[in-house]
Amino acid sequence: MIVTASNLHKVYGNTVAVDDLSFQVVPGQVTGFLGPNGSGKSTSLRLMLGLDHGRGTTLWGGKPLHLHRHAPAVVGAHLDAKFFHPNRTARAHLQMMAAASRTTSKRVDEVISLMGLESVAKKRPKGFSLGMGQRLGLATAILAEPQVLLLDEPANGLDPQSIHWLRDYLKYYASQGRTVFVSSHLLSEMEIMADHVVVIAKGRLLADESISDFVNRSTTNDVLVRSPHIQALVAALAGEIPGVQPRPEPPDGLSVSGLTTDQIGDIAFRHGVPLYELTKRTASLEQAFLEMTQAGQEYEMGRVR
Amino acid sequence: MELLTFEWRRARSIRTTWITSLFVILGALFFAFLGTVSVVDEDGTALRLPATDLIKTAVVDNPIAMVLIASLGAMAFGHEYRYGTIRLTLTAFPRRPAVFFAKFAMTVVIALVVSAIAVVASYALLLALGAGEPGGLTWAQVALQVAVFAVTYALLAFSLTVITRNHPLGIIGPLLLYLLELTLVGFLGERLQWLPKALPLTAMQTWFAGGAGLRPVAVWAAWIVGLLIVGFVLLRRRDA
Numbered sequence: 001m002i003v004t005a006s007n008l009h010k011v012y013g014n015t016v017a018v019d020d021l022s023f024q025v026v027p028g029q030v031t032g033f034l035g036p037n038g039s040g041k042s043t044s045l046r047l048m049l050g051l052d053h054g055r056g057t058t059l060w061g062g063k064p065l066h067l068h069r070h071a072p073a074v075v076g077a078h079l080d081a082k083f084f085h086p087n088r089t090a091r092a093h094l095q096m097m098a099a100a101s102r103t104t105s106k107r108v109d110e111v112i113s114l115m116g117l118e119s120v121a122k123k124r125p126k127g128f129s130l131g132m133g134q135r136l137g138l139a140t141a142i143l144a145e146p147q148v149l150l151l152d153e154p155a156n157g158l159d160p161q162s163i164h165w166l167r168d169y170l171k172y173y174a175s176q177g178r179t180v181f182v183s184s185h186l187l188s189e190m191e192i193m194a195d196h197v198v199v200i201a202k203g204r205l206l207a208d209e210s211i212s213d214f215v216n217r218s219t220t221n222d223v224l225v226r227s228p229h230i231q232a233l234v235a236a237l238a239g240e241i242p243g244v245q246p247r248p249e250p251p252d253g254l255s256v257s258g259l260t261t262d263q264i265g266d267i268a269f270r271h272g273v274p275l276y277e278l279t280k281r282t283a284s285l286e287q288a289f290l291e292m293t294q295a296g297q298e299y300e301m302g303r304v305r
Numbered sequence: 306m307e308l309l310t311f312e313w314r315r316a317r318s319i320r321t322t323w324i325t326s327l328f329v330i331l332g333a334l335f336f337a338f339l340g341t342v343s344v345v346d347e348d349g350t351a352l353r354l355p356a357t358d359l360i361k362t363a364v365v366d367n368p369i370a371m372v373l374i375a376s377l378g379a380m381a382f383g384h385e386y387r388y389g390t391i392r393l394t395l396t397a398f399p400r401r402p403a404v405f406f407a408k409f410a411m412t413v414v415i416a417l418v419v420s421a422i423a424v425v426a427s428y429a430l431l432l433a434l435g436a437g438e439p440g441g442l443t444w445a446q447v448a449l450q451v452a453v454f455a456v457t458y459a460l461l462a463f464s465l466t467v468i469t470r471n472h473p474l475g476i477i478g479p480l481l482l483y484l485l486e487l488t489l490v491g492f493l494g495e496r497l498q499w500l501p502k503a504l505p506l507t508a509m510q511t512w513f514a515g516g517a518g519l520r521p522v523a524v525w526a527a528w529i530v531g532l533l534i535v536g537f538v539l540l541r542r543r544d545a
């Protein structure tokens with residue numbers, strides 16, 4: 001099911017939390033939703049679900065959510081690890097949600113074991129750790145095997161094994177032809193898990209593209225060249241490609257952006273400059289993200305040094 | 306239909322629902338019992354209250370029962386807002402009017418069932434204790450009055466909770482409102498003769514005490530309907 005969000009817009013007092021945001025989430029792949037703290041991710045998710053009222057529309061398979069006869073089959077959302085009554089046992093909570101989605105008790109048990117909640121199923125969530133709360137929230141979201149999963153920082157508070165498991169599960173879920181939209185601050189996780197990213201800052205769309213396209217836009221994609229005759233190489237590059245600005249990387253290296261390894265190799269060959277190394281360096285999702293969102297950062301941390 | 310099943314599971318899966326209901330019934334029994342033994346007039350002779358009046362006081366018309374019945378009404382939205390589960394509910398059921406009516410219906414049913422049990426239980430107790438004849442009212446009239454009181458009072462708490470999104474306020478709000486009315490009437494009642502007739506809980510008390518025909522109950526009903534409408538509109542308009 002394709003999810004189309006158009007012109008989402010939300011103002012709180014005089015803060016514009018989400019600013020005319022439009023994007024599409026398609027089935028069959030995991031789409032990451034990235035943005036600095038306070039950039040409007042959670043607000044966007046609430047707008048999409050119709051929980052918050054603002055401008056804009058979200059269509060789920062072409063229809064607004066409230067026009068679907070049975071919303072739990074359309075979307076399962078996990079917005080917060082604390083959305084449960086502290087005195088309703090985990091199992092009773094899932095049973096209650098199962099009543100909303102016409103899900104059987106068998107499926108409730110299945111989800112409990114899938115999420116590793118067996119030992120706490122009969123316990124009250126009052127004393128749950130953050131990770132257990134996340135698992136219960138995830139269990140709630142996947143209970144009815146919805147066409148679309150909408151998850152807000154589901155990995156927050158999970159231990160490494162659980163994060164690993166979650167990543168595999170979401171990839172599997174998407175591979176079944178379903179739609180997965182997940183926000184996270186764990187960029188290295190996202191890099192492995194997501195195929196596509198929607199990036200926002202200050203409520204505005206910065207990028208809506210495949211992870212590789214996003215990463216390729218980073219200026220930290222460069223080529224490292226090492227040579228015993230650095231000066232000659234700089235002169236050769238500047239002579240052939242005006243405007244290229246190689247940066248020295250001591251002791252004998254040069255970082256060149258905007259040129260391929262092939263081009264640099266050819267230029268060096270034509271000018272008789274020997275090369276010791278020629279390496280293409282790709283930015284990580286994290287580098288690309290930091291670079292893209294620097295301007296949009298709302299609450300920038302004090303810089304170190 | 307799923308919505309009603311969901312609401313029922315929601316209500317029955319927390320202990321508070323059961324404990325509060327149980328306390329309404331036990332409280333009724335306790336007050337009914339007290340009424341048979343401890344009501345004396347000025348010179349110390351035991352006074353026999355009409356059993357029907359005793360039941361009205363025991364089941365609904367005392368502050369403890371009022372708080373308990375208000376808790377039953379406040380639960381519908383109180384827990385949802387307090388713990389954020391309203392967002393789960395409204396994601397599963399994006400049509401908010403339906404959610405409102407399901408909760409409304411569940412509140413009416415719970416208040417009705419609990420107060421009916423309390424009436425029957427305290428009636429049985431009074432019979433067993435050989436206490437009193439009915440007063441001016443028939444048993445059916447008493448049962449009806451108590452049920453109307455319980456349901457509407459629970460709905461008052463229900464609407465205050467959805468309006469304020471504050472669970473504790475929903476529970477004690479109706480009682481605070483009553484105290485406020487008493488204060489207002491105390492200060493202004495002399496000058497504004499219409500005031501006691503227009504205030505909700507004062508009007509309701511007048512009706513419950515058997516006075517002034519059906520007008521007070523109409524005033525009371527108008528207030529409840531008004532507050533329910535405000536709650537309904539707010540639920541539709543507001544962010545979850």
Ligand SMILES: Nc1ncnc2c1ncn2[C@@H]1O[C@H](COP(=O)(O)OP(=O)(O)OP(=O)(O)O)[C@@H](O)[C@H]1O
Nearest residue numbers: 012015016017035036037038039040041042043044
């Ligand atoms: N209920 C609210 N009332 C007022 N302002 C709000 C409310 N919810 C969010 N905001 C503001 O809207 C902006 C976006 O917040 P939001 O929670 O959507 O960001 P986020 O991207 O989810 O951040 P994080 O990564 O920290 O979860 C912030 O400036 C926040 O202060």
Ligand SMILES: [Mg+2]
Nearest residue numbers: 041042043152
């Ligand atoms: Mg957030």
